[in-house]
Amino acid sequence: MKIYYSKTQSECFGLIAEDLLDMLSKRRRRFFNLALSGGGSAEKLFRAMLSKGCADLDWKNVKIFWVDERCGPTSSSESNYANAKRLFLDKIDIPQSNVFRIRGEASPEREAARYSKVLKENIPLSGGVPVFDCIVLGMGADGHTASIFPGEARAARAHGLCFAAPAMGNRLARVSLSEKTIVAAKKILCPIAGKDKRDTFSKVLGQYIRQDCKYPASRVFSKAGDVSVYTDILPFPV
DSSP: OEEEEOSSHHHHHHHHHHHHHHHHHTOOSSOEEEEEOOHHHHHHHHHHHHHTTGGGSOOTTEEEEESEEESSOTTSTTOHHHHHHHHTGGGSOOOGGGBOOOOTTSOHHHHHHHHHHHHHHHSOEETTEEOOSEEEOOOOTTSOBTTBOTTOHHHHTOOSSEEEEOOBTTBOOEEEEOHHHHHTSSOEEEEEOSGGGHHHHHHHHHHHHHTOOOSHHHHHHHHSSSEEEEEOOOSOOO
């Protein structure tokens, strides 16, 4: 795992945007398969990418997928796809046929199965697992990543390519890429910014170093082949 430090959140998201756009501009294959996450970090990344001139990029050979989606209609402010469309997709020239959203309005279990099929049909496989060129992850203040939350054994054990995460408390049901799908990616980019994540980031780093990974984020970081973390949090306590 590589860690890149920036003094401010703006610099942090600017750096990850530059690195992602550099990867996209240097793609060698016919299609570059990219999975995006949602939430506040995604919104900051979209704005940074637009400020770096991503609208000038040739997007016709880029396929966009999602790491996870909250269950509900696209009219909901909770929809990762709707937010991405409003803030990013509508501002770049990408064919609609290259955008593969998770249908949050569908039955979670059925959608997990359908999206697994979509991945198999559109992304090169290795051992039956799709290999994304890049996945952009986030990490919550509780150490979750994608829709894999701490202490939820079912999600941690998910053997399929995608899984349905049930609603819990105020949290909506979700459909998410599984851990094994995420860690198979060629490259993972993960912004971790903000004081609210300082304590958890410290613990995640400690678990990563000791290989005693209880948080989903530390487990993904330890299993993936190439991870870059972008942060405004210093020092890096372990």
